[in-house]
Amino acid sequence: MGYLTNGLSFRTLRQANEQRMPHFKNKKGLPAHTEADGSDWSPAQWLQAIVGELGEYANLRKKFERGDFDKAEFDKEARKELADVVCYLDILAKQLNIDLGAAVIEKFNEVSLRVGSPVYIGDDDSCHLRSAKEDKPAVSLEYAIKRMNEQKEKLGKI
Numbered sequence: 001m002g003y004l005t006n007g008l009s010f011r012t013l014r015q016a017n018e019q020r021m022p023h024f025k026n027k028k029g030l031p032a033h034t035e036a037d038g039s040d041w042s043p044a045q046w047l048q049a050i051v052g053e054l055g056e057y058a059n060l061r062k063k064f065e066r067g068d069f070d071k072a073e074f075d076k077e078a079r080k081e082l083a084d085v086v087c088y089l090d091i092l093a094k095q096l097n098i099d100l101g102a103a104v105i106e107k108f109n110e111v112s113l114r115v116g117s118p119v120y121i122g123d124d125d126s127c128h129l130r131s132a133k134e135d136k137p138a139v140s141l142e143y144a145i146k147r148m149n150e151q152k153e154k155l156g157k158i
Contacts, residue, residue, distance in 0.1 A: 001007035009101065009125070010078060010090070010099075010100050010101030010104070011092050011101060013086070013087070014090055014094060014100070016089060017091050017094065018094070021033065021036060021038045021091070024038075038091060038095070039095065041095075043092060043095055043096060046088060046091055046092035046095060047092060049088045049092075050059055050085055050088045050089055050092060051089075053081055053084040053085045053088060054081075054085055055082035055121075056084075057085070057156055058079060060074065060077050060078055060081060061074075061078070064078075064096045095113070097151065097154075098154060099147060099150070099151055101125075102147045104121075105121045105125070108120070108121050109121060112130075118130045118131070
């Protein structure tokens with residue numbers, strides 16, 4: 001599994017985070033949250049978790065650059081810390097009712113248009129090149145409505 005395969009989707013990550021959250025234990029073996037969905041933590045606390053993981057990555061990078069680790073050791077540990085960042089970012093996005101996958105597609109395409117890049121992510125979640133003559137928006141109206149309805153449905157279940 002990886003970038004060149006049918007790898008992890010934001011939807012799968014969200015589902016896995018939702019299912020795993022009630023099982024989190026702290027270092028003492030006690031439940032880490034009083035609410036099974038992690039809503040007992042504020043967005044600021046989830047942000048602190050993200051920043052903490054970024055700090056762990058930064059410390060690791062510092063140690064690699066000063067020669068404490070070789071490239072193989074750095075790569076092994078860096079991938080763990082960056083994965084932690086993504087997991088916590090998804091949990092924060094969930095708490096804010098943000099579909100992270102849709103938000104990334106939207107922002108990626110917005111930046112592509114702004115910088116004049118023909119590269120965009122399409123409705124099919126695949127990378128595409130827009131022709132110079134193409135006027136079509138990177139995300140179709142149908143796709144945007146579908147995603148909006150999915151969000152409404154999720155909010156109705158909360």
